[in-house]
Amino acid sequence: MGQEFLVLRCFTCQSFQVKKVNKWTCKLCGEKQSLLKEFGRGSGADCRRHVQKLNAMRGAKMEDQEQHTLSLW
Structure with missing residues (x-):
């Protein structure tokens, strides 16, 4: 089996x-992150x-x- 993402x-x-890791940096905003919730794995x-x-x-x-x-305006 291959790597799990x-x-x-x-x-x-x-x-x-x-991502593959628990600590990561967002590619869009550059904020450092840690794993709080995963939305999928595979x-x-x-x-x-x-x-x-x-x-x-x-x-x-x-x-x-x-x-x-x-539309409210």
Whole structure:
């Protein structure tokens, strides 16, 4: 069996990322992190697909909130 990867979320920018270690640095905001909660575990390919899905869902939710905020004006 290949290496096992983790799906983790940055506490600052809330982006999901694939990592192999418990202590890591976010690639987007540069914040140092430690493992608080894992959102998935598996092969690198499986974790990448899961991260893409989670980040797409996060982006859609942010767009919906933005549209809702703009419609209040």
